[in-house]
Amino acid sequence: MAKHRALLFPYVFSILILTMSLLCKAIDDEDRKPYIVYLGSLPNDEAFSPLSHQIGILERVVESTSASNFLIRSYKRSFNGFAAKLTDQEIERLANMKKSWDFIGLNDETKRNSTTESDVVVGVIDTGIWPESQSFNDEGFSPAPKKWKGVCEGGKNFTCNNKIIGARRYNSSSARDEVGHGSHTASTAAGNAIKGASFYGLAQGTARGGVPSARIAAYKVCEFKKCPGEAIMAAFDDAIADGVDIITISLGGTSVTPFDKDPIAIGSFHAMKKGILTAHSAGNRGPEEGTVVSVEPWVLTVAASGTDRWIIDKVVLGNGRTLIGNSVNSFTSNGTSYPLVYGKDATSHCSNLDAQSCLAGCIDRDLVKGKILVCDASDGDIVALQAGALVLSIKDYEGLKSYLNSTKHAKANILKSEAIKDPAALIVVSFSSRGPNLILPEIIKPDISAPGVDILAAFSPVAAITDSPDDGRHVKYSLLSGTSMACPHAAAAAAYIRTFHPEWSPAAIKSSLMTTAWPMNHTDDVSPAEFAHGSGHINPVTALDPGLVYETSEDDHIKLLCSFLDDARVKLISGENSSCPKGSEKGSPKDFNYPSLAAVVKPVTSFTINFNRTVKNVGLANSTYKAKILPDSKVDIKVVPQVLSFKSLNEEKTFTVTVFAKGLPDGSHASASLVWYDGTHRVRSPILVRSKAASW
Known part of the structure; x- marks a missing residue:
C-alpha cells in the first residue's frame, strides 16, 4: 500500500487574521538577567568598531534604540562579545537571529574585499525584480563599474539605480516582478542588509545577500511562471554581452532535456566560454532518483538543504494529541478549534482517489468553508508549501487519520508557526531533486548543497504569498523554500570567491566550492547520498583558499561532449566547427x-x-x-x-x-x-x- 503524507489547508485564515490581537506586557528590570554573548574573534579590520557592532545586535534583540542601557560590559580588546541584561524572550530572539548566510559563514565579520565586490555584477535570470525594495536601494553605491555595457530597459515606471544597474524584459511590458520569485533570488544573492526584516514576526533579524556590495542585473524571462526558451536564450545572450560576472538561474523543466535542445545548457556553455560561471537550481521533484534537471558539467548545480533553524507548526487535535509539521503560518486562532474535513468528503464530482489528494478542481469550496481540509500529499512537499499547507510526517499522518475515523466531529487547532533550533537539519530536504545524471552518469549531479528552506528575502508587494486564491496578504519580505532559494546562495558564494580571485576560471571557482564543502548527514530516503548533496554543503569562506x-577548459568540455554526441550536435551547443575525434581517440567521460x-x-x-x-x-x-x-x-x-x-x-x-x-x-x-x-x-x-x- 502506498504511503502518504497529510496536508492541512486552513480555509479559515481570512477570519483568523481579523481576530488576531497583540498582547503587550511591561518588562520590569526584575525580568532581565545577565547573559554573555560571545561573537568570536575580532576581524582584522581597522575600520571595524566592536562596540558599534555589539550595540547594533543589542538594538535588534531588545527592539529599542536605548539598547545601550542594558549593556553591562563590552569585550573588544582580544575578542568580540558583550554582557547584557536580557529577558528570556530576547535570548530566544537572539538565538533565532542566525540567518542562512550566518550559518554558512558569510556573516557581518567575514573578510571582504569591498572595493572589488562593488565591481562584481550578478546576473539574475528570473521573474524580474521590484526596484523599490530596500534590498535594492543604492544609497552609498558609486556609479556602475566602467566595464558594464548593459542598459536599463525595464519598461514604463521602472527605474534602475547604482544597485540595480541593468534590467531587461522579454515577452513582457515591464521588468517589474509581479510574482516575487525574482526579487527573492536577487536579494538572496546580492541584496542589501536590511535590519528588522521578518515574515509576520517569523525569522526576524537582518535579511541580506551573500555579496551585499555587488551590483545586480535583472533579466525578466518569466511572465506568471511561464518562461519561454527563446526568452531564456535571449537573456543569456544579453547577460554575457552586458558584462555580468556570475549568473544565477532558478528555473527549469520537469525532466532532463538533451544539451543541444536546452536553452539553459547552450546559454550557460557560452557564458563559460566568456569566463562566467552559471549557478542553476537542481529542481524540486525529489526524493525520487533521476529527477535532477540541471546536469551540464559546466554549470554549478545546487541542491537544497536546511540550516540549524527549522520553522515548524503544531496542530492540536480534538483528542488532545499534538502533531508537528512543516509550514509557514502567520496567523493564530486564539485557541479556537475548527472542524476537520477529509478531501474525499469535500467533493461532489471527483473520485475518492482524486479528491483525497485534493486535485485541482475537485474540492467544493462550500463544503470546506470554515474548516480545515486534510489532503494526501500527491505532488510533493514543495507544492504543498507553496499552497500554504502544513506538511505532516507519515507517522503523524497515521495519527491524524486514526482520529478522523474515530469521531464524526473531528476538530483541530492550527497554531502559529515558530522557529526552533535543530542541529540535525543540515540534510538535503526531501523535495530537492536527486541524481543520477541521466545524460552523463559519470558526472555526479547535483554538485553541491546550499540553504533552501525558509529563506527570508525580498518579495514583490503585489504578489500573492501562496497559490491560494483566498490569500489576500502582501508582504515586502517573505519566507520561501526550494532549490530556487539554494541556487542564489551558491551564486553569491561564487561571486564572493571571484572578489578575491578575479583571475580564476569558472571551473576553478566551482572546484573550490566543491572540494571544500562540508560533509553532510546522510538522508534516509535516498541512496547513494551523493545523489542528494553532491560534494556536500557549501562552505564559501574556506573555498577562498582551497589549496x-x-x-x-572549453576544449575539455568539447572533448567531453564528443565522447557521446556527434559533430553536428556538439556544434549546436558550442557554436564551434571543431571536429570530434574518432574511434578510440574519443576518450571517456570518466576522465x-x-x-x-x-x-x-x-x-x-x-x-x-x-x-x-x-x-x-x-x-x-x-x-x-x-x-x-x-x-x-x-x-x-x-x-x-x-x-x-x-x-x-x-x-x-x-x-x-x-x-x-x-x-x-x-x-x-x-x-x-x-x-x-x-x-x-x-x-x-x-x-x-x-x-x-x-x-x-
Missing part, C-alpha cells in the same frame, strides 16, 4: 577533469576503473599533499602517486585513482572520498561507483 583546484569521480559498472561483474585527474596548486608555492582515502568496504581504491609535491603556484600535477572490486549487486553502489592534505588544506572529492540497475 588545489581541478581546471577544465573529464571533474572535482568528483563517478562510474557505472555492470552488475555482479569484476571491474577495474581508472580515473585520471589533474590538479593545479593555488595554495602555498612550496607544498606537499598526501592522498588519503575514506574507504568503502565493498571496493579497493589506489592512488598513484600518493604524494604530490609542488614548487610553485599554478603548477599542475596529474594522478590516477583506481577502483576495483569483484562486483556489485544490481542497483547497488559503493561510495568513498579522496582527500589531498598538506597539513592545512583538505581537498576532498567524492568517489561513486554504481552498478547499472535494470531500470536505467
Whole structure:
C-alpha cells in the first residue's frame, strides 16, 4: 500500500487574521538577567568598531534604540562579545537571529574585499525584480563599474539605480516582478542588509545577500511562471554581452532535456566560454532518483538543504494529541478549534482517489468553508508549501487519520508557526531533486548543497504569498523554500570567491566550492547520498583558499561532449566547427577533469576503473599533499602517486585513482572520498561507483 503524507489547508485564515490581537506586557528590570554573548574573534579590520557592532545586535534583540542601557560590559580588546541584561524572550530572539548566510559563514565579520565586490555584477535570470525594495536601494553605491555595457530597459515606471544597474524584459511590458520569485533570488544573492526584516514576526533579524556590495542585473524571462526558451536564450545572450560576472538561474523543466535542445545548457556553455560561471537550481521533484534537471558539467548545480533553524507548526487535535509539521503560518486562532474535513468528503464530482489528494478542481469550496481540509500529499512537499499547507510526517499522518475515523466531529487547532533550533537539519530536504545524471552518469549531479528552506528575502508587494486564491496578504519580505532559494546562495558564494580571485576560471571557482564543502548527514530516503548533496554543503569562506583546484577548459568540455554526441550536435551547443575525434581517440567521460569521480559498472561483474585527474596548486608555492582515502568496504581504491609535491603556484600535477572490486549487486553502489592534505588544506572529492540497475 502506498504511503502518504497529510496536508492541512486552513480555509479559515481570512477570519483568523481579523481576530488576531497583540498582547503587550511591561518588562520590569526584575525580568532581565545577565547573559554573555560571545561573537568570536575580532576581524582584522581597522575600520571595524566592536562596540558599534555589539550595540547594533543589542538594538535588534531588545527592539529599542536605548539598547545601550542594558549593556553591562563590552569585550573588544582580544575578542568580540558583550554582557547584557536580557529577558528570556530576547535570548530566544537572539538565538533565532542566525540567518542562512550566518550559518554558512558569510556573516557581518567575514573578510571582504569591498572595493572589488562593488565591481562584481550578478546576473539574475528570473521573474524580474521590484526596484523599490530596500534590498535594492543604492544609497552609498558609486556609479556602475566602467566595464558594464548593459542598459536599463525595464519598461514604463521602472527605474534602475547604482544597485540595480541593468534590467531587461522579454515577452513582457515591464521588468517589474509581479510574482516575487525574482526579487527573492536577487536579494538572496546580492541584496542589501536590511535590519528588522521578518515574515509576520517569523525569522526576524537582518535579511541580506551573500555579496551585499555587488551590483545586480535583472533579466525578466518569466511572465506568471511561464518562461519561454527563446526568452531564456535571449537573456543569456544579453547577460554575457552586458558584462555580468556570475549568473544565477532558478528555473527549469520537469525532466532532463538533451544539451543541444536546452536553452539553459547552450546559454550557460557560452557564458563559460566568456569566463562566467552559471549557478542553476537542481529542481524540486525529489526524493525520487533521476529527477535532477540541471546536469551540464559546466554549470554549478545546487541542491537544497536546511540550516540549524527549522520553522515548524503544531496542530492540536480534538483528542488532545499534538502533531508537528512543516509550514509557514502567520496567523493564530486564539485557541479556537475548527472542524476537520477529509478531501474525499469535500467533493461532489471527483473520485475518492482524486479528491483525497485534493486535485485541482475537485474540492467544493462550500463544503470546506470554515474548516480545515486534510489532503494526501500527491505532488510533493514543495507544492504543498507553496499552497500554504502544513506538511505532516507519515507517522503523524497515521495519527491524524486514526482520529478522523474515530469521531464524526473531528476538530483541530492550527497554531502559529515558530522557529526552533535543530542541529540535525543540515540534510538535503526531501523535495530537492536527486541524481543520477541521466545524460552523463559519470558526472555526479547535483554538485553541491546550499540553504533552501525558509529563506527570508525580498518579495514583490503585489504578489500573492501562496497559490491560494483566498490569500489576500502582501508582504515586502517573505519566507520561501526550494532549490530556487539554494541556487542564489551558491551564486553569491561564487561571486564572493571571484572578489578575491578575479583571475580564476569558472571551473576553478566551482572546484573550490566543491572540494571544500562540508560533509553532510546522510538522508534516509535516498541512496547513494551523493545523489542528494553532491560534494556536500557549501562552505564559501574556506573555498577562498582551497589549496588545489581541478581546471577544465572549453576544449575539455568539447572533448567531453564528443565522447557521446556527434559533430553536428556538439556544434549546436558550442557554436564551434571543431571536429570530434574518432574511434578510440574519443576518450571517456570518466576522465573529464571533474572535482568528483563517478562510474557505472555492470552488475555482479569484476571491474577495474581508472580515473585520471589533474590538479593545479593555488595554495602555498612550496607544498606537499598526501592522498588519503575514506574507504568503502565493498571496493579497493589506489592512488598513484600518493604524494604530490609542488614548487610553485599554478603548477599542475596529474594522478590516477583506481577502483576495483569483484562486483556489485544490481542497483547497488559503493561510495568513498579522496582527500589531498598538506597539513592545512583538505581537498576532498567524492568517489561513486554504481552498478547499472535494470531500470536505467
